[in-house]
C-alpha cells in the first residue's frame with residue numbers, strides 16, 4: 001500500500017509517498033480502515049515545518065502527516081461488536097500519532113463513528129479535526145447557550161466556518177472576523193455580522209461578547225479583554241508564552257486542544273447528517289499531489305477545507 005510519510009522537518013520536499021506493508025490487526029478494540037478521503041488542517045503544515053517540536057519530537061517528527069479519516073472497515077479485532085466489515089466510518093487520529101494519508105490505517109474502534117453508507121464521503125472528510133476543535137471550543141470550553149454573542153476571529157477558515165454553524169445551531173448571535181472577499185461566505189453560513197479585518201479592527205469595537213473564539217491568534221488577551229463581557233470566555237487555538245501566562249492569571253482564558261472524543265465526533269456527524277453542518281470544499285487533491293495541497297494551505301487563505309482523496 002501507499003502512504004505519505006515525513007521523517008524530518010522542512011519544506012514540502014520532506015513529504016514522501018512510500019510503498020509499505022498493509023498494517024495488521026494485532027491488539028484489542030482495533031479496526032483496519034481502507035481510507036477513502038482525508039483533509040488538510042493548518043496543523044499539518046505547521047507540524048511539517050517543526051513548529052510544534054516541543055510536543056512532536058525535537059529532532060524528528062514522532063507523528064505522521066494527516067489526522068482526518070473517512071473510509072470503510074475491512075477488518076476488526078474479535079472484541080469489536082458494534083462495527084461490521086463494510087461499515088463506512090469517520091475518525092480523528094491523535095495529534096501525536098497522525099498517519100491518515102495512507103491507504104490503510106488501524107484505529108481504535110472507540111473513535112470509529114459510523115456514517116450514512118449512501119452519503120457522499122467528501123462532505124465528512126473535512127470534519128474530524130476542524131469541526132471537533134470548533135465544537136470543543138464553543139460547547140466544552142465556552143458553554144455556549146442561546147442568545148450568547150459570539151465572535152469568531154477567522155470565520156472563513158476550516159475551523160472557523162464550522163464554528164459559525166455550530167454557534168448558530170446553539171442560537172447564538174455570531175460576528176465573524178474575515179476579509180471583505182469572504183464576508184458573503186460567512187453570512188451564508190449564518191453569521192449575523194461580519195468585520196472586515198483588512199479595514200477595521202474588531203478589538204477597537206464597543207460591543208462586548210460572551211465568547212470570543214480566536215482561530216487566528218493575532219491579538220493578545222490584554223487587547224481583547226475590553227470587548228469580552230464580564231463573565232465571557234476567550235478561547236485561543238494557538239499556544240504561545242503569552243497565552244500560558246494569561247491561562248495562569250485569567251479564569252476567562254482557555255486553550256482548546258483537539259483530541260479524538262467519541263461524543264464530539266458523534267455530534268458533528270449527526271449535525272452533518274441532519275444538514276445542520278456543511279463543509280465548504282475549497283479543493284480536492286489526490287494523495288499523489290500532497291505537496292501541492294500543503295503549498296496551498298500554507299498560504300493561509302483557504303476558504304473551508306482542502307480534501308485529500310486517498311484511494
Ligand SMILES: NC(=O)c1ccc[n+]([C@@H]2O[C@H](COP(=O)([O-])OP(=O)(O)OC[C@H]3O[C@@H](n4cnc5c(N)ncnc54)[C@H](OP(=O)(O)O)[C@@H]3O)[C@@H](O)[C@H]2O)c1
Nearest residue numbers: 041042133154156157158159179237256257258300301302
Ligand atoms: N489547538 C488546537 O487543537 C487546534 C486545532 C485545529 C486548528 N488549530 C489552529 O487553528 C488555526 C486555524 O486552523 P485551520 O485549519 O482552520 O486554518 P486555515 O483553514 O488554513 O485558515 C485559513 C483561513 O484563515 C483566514 N485568515 C487568515 N488571516 C486572517 C485574519 N487576520 N483574520 C481573519 N481571518 C484570517 C483566511 O481568510 P482570508 O483569505 O480572508 O484571510 C482563510 O480563510 C490554525 O492556527 C491552527 O494551527 C488549533
